[in-house]
Amino acid sequence: MARRSAPGRLQTAPRLPSLSRGLVLALALALALIPAALIPAAHALDAAEMFDNPAEEARARAIGRKLRCLVCQNESIFDSNAGLARDLRVLVRERMAAGDSDAEVLAYIHDRYGDYVLLKPPLSARTYALWAAPVLFLLLGALGAYGYRRRQARAPAAPALSDDDRRKAQRILKGKT
Template sequence: MKALLAVLFLLAAAPALAVEPGERLDDPALEARAREISQELRCLVCQNQSIDDSNADLAHDLRVLVRERLVAGDTDAEVLDYITDRYGDYVLLRPPFQANTLILWLAPAALLLAGGAALALRMRRGRVETAPLTEEEKAAVDALLAEEDRRA
């Protein structure tokens, strides 16, 4: 039973990566660099996964392309530049901070500030002083309550 639990824990801890054995490089250092770069690139089919995690054909092609560029001697930055030149900044899981991605970076903070301002306004409106009941209004309330008591 303990051995089964140990195996289950090992399987749960293993990363679910889509890299196929045929894609892997013989050089462990180059393979590690390829894995790091693959974690930074978005699968254009899945869109919410890195190419390292995706089983899509395009992700496979991009993983192979990353490895080809590394074997050719490109630096990590050159590989990323090469792929973003071909597919645009959208292929990056962490887009750069520039004019065309400004909304991606600033929208969360703007929404948080707008929500805080709306909450503050709502709380302010809730503190409005109300005038006390007139004698006629008190009598009407008492009558309603007395009628409710008679029904119960």
């Protein structure tokens, strides 16, 4: 964009350096993509997978929210788009259609995939380490912090400055040598 500064003379507006233009472009792109990241994974389910009865569908979702997607590892099978999660959703509905209770559906899937398929695995001899790990890490961190504080308390204090050293430091700080 041009502007007139003096009669008959055009002066161009200052241009951003190329690095700044790149940053502005990257920021604009990131801001444009934020809404897409905030949209929930509503497309994870196909209409063909769903029960016609809303009560049965709610029951299937409640069961599915207890099951981990084995591909995504930190999402339930109803929050994941992975093919294996879809297969597990179909399996949940098949078992429900066969007349299984919620506990029977979970037991059926647990028997085939093990404790890892459950988002909240049961406390058993095989899962003690899984349940104890957060407490152990917290205790190790507390012990480390305690040891660090003890070493800091035992460290000798810095010697006090003598009057001569203090005068030298003040001269240096004031710019006098």
